[in-house]
Amino acid sequence: xxPLSYYLLLSGFLFACGVVGFLIKxxxxxxxxxxxxMLNGVNLSFVAFAAHWHALAGQVFVFFVMVVAxxxxxxxxxxxxxxxxxxxxxxxxxxxxxxx
Amino acid sequence: xNPMLNLWLIPILPLAGxxxxxxxxKKSSRQAVTTIALFFSGAAFAMALWVAMRFSSLSLPYTEFxxxxxxxxxFTADFAFYLDQLSLVMLLVVTGVGFLIHIYSVGYMWDxxxxxxxxxxxxxxxxxxxxxxxxxxxxxxxxxxEGVGLASYLLIGFWFTKDSAASAGKKAFIVNRIGDFGFLxxxxxxxxxxxxxxxxxxFSAVSPLPAETASAGLLTAIGILLMVGxxxxxxxxxxxxxxxxxxxxxxxxxxxxxxxxxxxxxxYMVSRSHVIFQRAPMALTVVAIIGTLTAFFAATIGxxxxxxxxxxxxxxxxxxxxxxMACGVGAFSxxxxxxxxxxxxxxxxxxxxxxxxxxxxxxxxxxxxxxLRSYIPWTFLTMGIATLAIAGVPPLAGFWSKDEILWKAYxxxxxxxxxxxxxxxxxxxxxxxxxxxxxxxxxxxxQKDAHGHASHGHDAHKHDAQxxxxxxxxxxxxxxxxxxxxxxxxxxxxxxxVGIGNRFEHFLAPVFDSxxxxxxxxxxxxxxxxxxxxxxxxxxxxxxSGWFLAYFLYNQRPELPPKIxxxxxxxxxxxxxxxxxxxxxxxxxxxxLIEGSTRILWQGVDRNVIDAAVNEAGDGAKHxxxxxxxxxxxxxxxxxxxxxxxxxxxIGFMVWAWTVGR
Numbered sequence: 001x002x003p004l005s006y007y008l009l010l011s012g013f014l015f016a017c018g019v020v021g022f023l024i025k026x027x028x029x030x031x032x033x034x035x036x037x038m039l040n041g042v043n044l045s046f047v048a049f050a051a052h053w054h055a056l057a058g059q060v061f062v063f064f065v066m067v068v069a070x071x072x073x074x075x076x077x078x079x080x081x082x083x084x085x086x087x088x089x090x091x092x093x094x095x096x097x098x099x100x
Numbered sequence: 101x102n103p104m105l106n107l108w109l110i111p112i113l114p115l116a117g118x119x120x121x122x123x124x125x126k127k128s129s130r131q132a133v134t135t136i137a138l139f140f141s142g143a144a145f146a147m148a149l150w151v152a153m154r155f156s157s158l159s160l161p162y163t164e165f166x167x168x169x170x171x172x173x174x175f176t177a178d179f180a181f182y183l184d185q186l187s188l189v190m191l192l193v194v195t196g197v198g199f200l201i202h203i204y205s206v207g208y209m210w211d212x213x214x215x216x217x218x219x220x221x222x223x224x225x226x227x228x229x230x231x232x233x234x235x236x237x238x239x240x241x242x243x244x245x246e247g248v249g250l251a252s253y254l255l256i257g258f259w260f261t262k263d264s265a266a267s268a269g270k271k272a273f274i275v276n277r278i279g280d281f282g283f284l285x286x287x288x289x290x291x292x293x294x295x296x297x298x299x300x301x302x303f304s305a306v307s308p309l310p311a312e313t314a315s316a317g318l319l320t321a322i323g324i325l326l327m328v329g330x331x332x333x334x335x336x337x338x339x340x341x342x343x344x345x346x347x348x349x350x351x352x353x354x355x356x357x358x359x360x361x362x363x364x365x366x367x368y369m370v371s372r373s374h375v376i377f378q379r380a381p382m383a384l385t386v387v388a389i390i391g392t393l394t395a396f397f398a399a400t401i402g403x404x405x406x407x408x409x410x411x412x413x414x415x416x417x418x419x420x421x422x423x424x425m426a427c428g429v430g431a432f433s434x435x436x437x438x439x440x441x442x443x444x445x446x447x448x449x450x451x452x453x454x455x456x457x458x459x460x461x462x463x464x465x466x467x468x469x470x471x472l473r474s475y476i477p478w479t480f481l482t483m484g485i486a487t488l489a490i491a492g493v494p495p496l497a498g499f500w501s502k503d504e505i506l507w508k509a510y511x512x513x514x515x516x517x518x519x520x521x522x523x524x525x526x527x528x529x530x531x532x533x534x535x536x537x538x539x540x541x542x543x544x545x546x547q548k549d550a551h552g553h554a555s556h557g558h559d560a561h562k563h564d565a566q567x568x569x570x571x572x573x574x575x576x577x578x579x580x581x582x583x584x585x586x587x588x589x590x591x592x593x594x595x596x597x598v599g600i601g602n603r604f605e606h607f608l609a610p611v612f613d614s615x616x617x618x619x620x621x622x623x624x625x626x627x628x629x630x631x632x633x634x635x636x637x638x639x640x641x642x643x644x645s646g647w648f649l650a651y652f653l654y655n656q657r658p659e660l661p662p663k664i665x666x667x668x669x670x671x672x673x674x675x676x677x678x679x680x681x682x683x684x685x686x687x688x689x690x691x692x693l694i695e696g697s698t699r700i701l702w703q704g705v706d707r708n709v710i711d712a713a714v715n716e717a718g719d720g721a722k723h724x725x726x727x728x729x730x731x732x733x734x735x736x737x738x739x740x741x742x743x744x745x746x747x748x749x750x751i752g753f754m755v756w757a758w759t760v761g762r
Contacts, residue, residue: 019744023737092737 007048014041028083028090032076039069102158105151107181107234108166110191113144114226121223125216134206137219141202141226145195151183152192160184160610163236163300170239174295180236182299186611189436190233190368193443197360198226200584204451205352207581208458218258218350225251229361233368238287238297241369245283245333248362249276255357256349268348275342279332283369286325293318303375311379319376323383326373327390334366336424337394340417341682347409351454354409359416360447364439367423371432374612378430388428388512392519395421397679399526403533404665404676407464408453411534415490416446418523422505425516431508433608437599438505441497444595445489448588452483455581456538459574460545466534471543475574478582480539482589487535489592491528492643499643500596503636504605510635517635521642528646536654543574 018038025031043062050058080090087095117140125133161184170177183191202222209218228251232244249272257269290297294305312320330336335343346358357363370377370387377384398417405411419442426435457464459476473480489496492503502524509516576582598604653661665672674680731742 023741023744 004048004052008045011041011045011048014038014044017041026091026093028080028092028095031092032073032080036069036073039065102162103154105154105158105162105164105183107151107162107164107183108179110144110147110151110195111227111230111234113140113147114223114230116140118220118223118227121216122220125220128216130210130215133216133219137223138199138202138206140223141195141199144226144230145199148191148195152188155188158183161300165236175291177237177239177297179240180298181234182236183234184611185608186368186371186436187233189440189608190364191230193440194226194229194233194361197443197447197588198229198356200587201352201356201360201447201451204355204454204581204584205350207578208352208454209350212350214258218255221251221254221258222353222356225255225357225362229365232365236299238290238299238302241372242280242283242287245329245365245369246280248357248365249273249280249333252276252346252357252362255353256346258349258353262348265348268342268345272342272346275339276332279329279339282325282328282332284329286322286329289318289322289325299372306375306379309379311381313381316380316382319380320382323373323377323380324386326369326376327383327387330366330370330387330424331390332366333369334363334420334424335394335417336366336390336420337397340394340398341685343417344410344413344678347407347413351409351450351457354413355447355450355454358413359450360443363416363420364423364443367420367427367435367439370424370427371436371612374427374432377427384428384430386428387424388509388516391421391424391426391428392509392516393421394418395425395523396519396526399523399530400675401678402530403526404672405530406466408456408466408469408534408538409450409464411466411530412446412449412453415449415527415531418527419446419490422502422520422523425509425520426505429508429512429516431505432612433605434501434504434508436608437604438501441489441501441592441595444497444588444591445486448482448486448585448592449490451581451585451588452479452486455479455577455585456483458577458581461574463545466537468545469538469543470541470545471539472574473539475543476576478576479585482582482585483539484535485589486592487531489596491531491647492524492639493647494640495596497592497594497596499640500599503639504599506639507632507635510631521639524639525642525646528643529650532647532650533654536650540655541658545574 015038018034018036018041021034021037022031025034043065046058046062046065048058050056050062083095084090089095117136120136120140121128121133125136128136161182164181164183166179166181169179202219205218205222209215212218225248228244228247230244232241232248235241235244253269253273256272257266259265260269287297290302294302296302296305306319309319312318332339343358343363347354349358377387395418398414398421402411402414402418405414419438423435423438423442426432426438455476456469456472456479459472459479460469463469485496489498492499494500502520506517506520506524509520653664677683731738
């Protein structure tokens with residue numbers, strides 16, 4: 001059996017990758033994907049703990065997170081498309097004003 | 101059971117006058133201000149007379165509770181009043197002389213632009229002085245004590261635009277604080293050891309204690325500390341220096357506060373505390389020595405002064421010294437007797453001096469007066485009576501009281517008596533010198549338009565306000581000023597007669613008779629009647645020889661005094677400069693204090709420690725913020741970076757703590 005710490009280390013690594021990507025990437029799609037990566041890193045730790053403690057709450061939480069992430073992806077992608085249509089760029093440094 | 105006298109009304113009446121004039125006076129006419137001021141001070145006098153008339157039907161001491169003030173555990177201090185023979189005498193003197201001086205001030209201050217302010221202060225003074233006199237405990241007395249100090253400060257600095265007046269007021273206030281410090285410590289000692297400040301309780305607690313003849317104890321300490329307070333208020337060595345400077349105030353103020361009433365508060369307080377003093381012979385000796393020394397030294401300074409009010413100021417200090425001499429030898433009633441007659445003749449002297457100053461247009465230098473006898477005959481007459489009275493010429497007021505003191509002093513120690521008689525001689529000399537310089541010879545003021553208004557006239561302010569009121573010739577004062585002079589002159593003439601046959605002493609005897617130093621006068625009375633007459637003769641001789649010397653030097657041979665002065669130049673110079681006491685105090689106390697405050701407290705502690713700490717805190721915060729504000733760039737990703745770094749730091753710490761914790 002794979003020990004819990006392996007899962008947690010992987011989870012932390014995924015989360016750190018998400019954070020770094022979020023901080024250094026300029027493309028809005030990549031930033032969006034970094035956020036998903038962070039969420040999934042957390043999801044991994046949830047299920048790992050759930051399996052370890054034989055508690056279902058962690059697994060239920062993961063479903064909730066996935067639902068929220070899906071909703072967020074739908075809204076976020078819609079916004080990205082809207083932004084691209086008006087600005088014709090996906091570089092966040094050029095999208096720092098709310099008005100046109 | 102005593103009838104209700106409502107004594108509280110007596111101090112409250114002048115307070116009402118002060119409040120009305122102080123708040124509404126500026127907008128009111130002078131007539132209205134006059135009416136208010138005179139009504140309330142007159143009403144206090146009338147009430148005092150009414151109390152005096154019902155006095156014989158009272159069982160003494162009469163006490164009256166007005167309101168709660170402080171109730172803390174077993175300690176109480178209330179707004180309570182205490183009336184006995186001693187307070188009655190003071191009450192009549194203060195309200196009576198005070199009322200006369202109020203009337204006089206109407207004429208004297210009429211042209212002053214701050215007329216209402218003057219009367220408001222004067223009434224305020226009456227309120228505090230009456231509180232002091234009627235107080236039923238030491239704490240309420242202390243309120244009055246501080247209050248008259250405040251009123252004195254306000255009135256000395258009445259013409260506060262003049263620098264000398266403002267600083268004289270401050271000097272009086274600060275010097276008095278030193279004395280008040282002693283007074284307060286005495287009160288603390290009383291509270292600590294007797295748990296009360298009420299006169300009746302303190303006296304009955306002290307009465308059973310034995311006299312501290314062998315060694316100084318608690319009562320000696322309390323007595324000496326009370327005397328420190330009295331030294332400040334009553335201008336005794338070493339704290340007398342404020343009184344001559346206090347002459348910067350308007351002349352009626354000098355008469356009321358700095359001659360007749362407030363400065364005698366110390367004598368009153370010591371007499372009121374006689375129960376303590378009688379059981380502390382060492383404290384009494386201190387009182388007697390201070391009084392005797394002050395009487396003598398102030399009198400010698402009085403000889404050389406040329407400012408008419410300064411002469412009277414030193415004379416006041418000297419006469420107060422007599423009163424303390426009397427208290428110090430245990431003859432409290434003689435001290436109070438002199439206090440009363442002194443209030444009459446010294447009040448009169450000051451008012452007459454004010455009338456002289458008024459006549460010559462604000463001039464106070466006696467060298468510029470002379471020959472005023474024919475110009476202002478009424479002032480001359482009244483001032484002459486007062487001079488005879490203070491010199492101790494029988495049968496005027498001063499003779500009786502001074503002689504009483506000297507007789508009692510002789511019984512205690514012939515040394516006190518000898519110094520007292522020499523002082524009496526000097527007193528007579530400088531007073532007649534004043535009289536001859538002012539009223540005899542030729543008028544030396546001249547017709548010069550300048551009149552020394554700005555430079556010399558302490559009262560110049562008033563006359564400036566008159567705007568070109570020509571002072572071609574000295575002129576007599578109006579009736580409103582002369583009538584109080586005449587009344588006081590009559591009192592100076594006959595005021596001493598109440599002392600014949602020791603009637604005054606017998607009146608006060610129930611207050612001072614403590615059974616400790618009892619019967620000394622009665623026992624000695626018959627035995628040494630001849631001695632008393634001999635001493636009386638000597639003091640009369642001293643008075644007349646002082647008169648004659650002044651007559652000879654300042655009327656017959658006016659060229660002599662400068663020569664004599666040159667003959668003893670060193671000594672004369674020293675006395676002219678008041679023994680350099682002000683200079684010594686300045687060098688020993690004031691300068692080190694100012695230097696210390698400037699160098700150490702201001703530039704050292706305040707600037708380099710307190711200010712520096714505050715400034716450094718501010719500067720430091722600014723510098724740190726200057727660095728830290730770079731974090732707040734407005735760039736969201738940098739914020740996210742800080743959040744990530746912070747989380748990493750927290751996690752790192754937890755990991756470290758977890759590993760170390762193991």
